[in-house]
Amino acid sequence: MATREPAGRRLRGPNDPERRARIAKAAIEVVAERGIEGLTHRAVAAAADVPLGSTTYHFATLDDLLEVALHEAAENNVRELREWEQGLAPDADFAAALAELVMGYIHEQYPHTVVEYDLYVAAMHRPRLRPASAAWDDALIELFRSRTDPLTGRLLAGLFCGLLMQAALAEPQPDDTEIEALFRRAIEGPAA
Incomplete structure (x- = not known):
């Protein structure tokens, strides 16, 4: 007679095919809570609710964890941005829509934005992370x-990233009219 696993208990070993993905998501959570310097195999194992050996089995080094976290964050961000763009009407005021998007990232999604930039900036010091951050830029x-x-698309991508970082750090933060004016200038050029 087969025994059943108690409800809510996570499967282990080969019966846990989602473990690697849970560890990747947990790495993002740890960076969100503790920053890049707080990322350890032990912290990720605890956040993913897996044995410590599982994190080192799937991701031998901290750079491996950072790389998977950056890829995961980039994929999530690009997917969300594509969904946002698909939801815009073809004749939408793109400058106003971009300003609203930036304001959402620095208000409602602030912790999410900080994690993404922590991971993105990590690529400056870790060359093996650069392809993931470049793919993120290319998607933007x-x-x-x-x-x-x-x-203009390339200009807007650089402006978008720079404005997000500046607005997230600024005291006081810029308002949406300032942000919109910058996007409008980039899209339409200087007034005649």
Whole structure:
């Protein structure tokens, strides 16, 4: 007679195919709570509710954990941005929509934004993380140029990232009219 696992108990070993993904998500949670310097195999194991050996089995080094966290964060961010863009009307005021998006990232999604930038900046000191951050940049450029043109898309991607970081750190934070004016200038050019 087969025994049943108690409800709510996580499966172990080969019967736990989602373990690697849980560890990756837990790495993001740890960075959100403790920053990059707080990322340890032990902290991730606790957050993922797995044995310590599982984190080191799937991700031998802390850079391995950082890399998977950056990929996960980038994929989530790009997916959310694509969903946002698909929800915009074809004739939407793109400058106003971008300003609203930035304000959402620095208010409602502030912790999420901080984690993404912590991981993104980590790539400056860890070359093996650079392909993941470059893929993130490329996705932003592609998204923004789909509403403008290739050069403006690249300009908007840089402006978007820079404004997010500046606005998240600024005291007081800029308001949406300031942000919108910058996006409008980038999209429309200087007034004649």
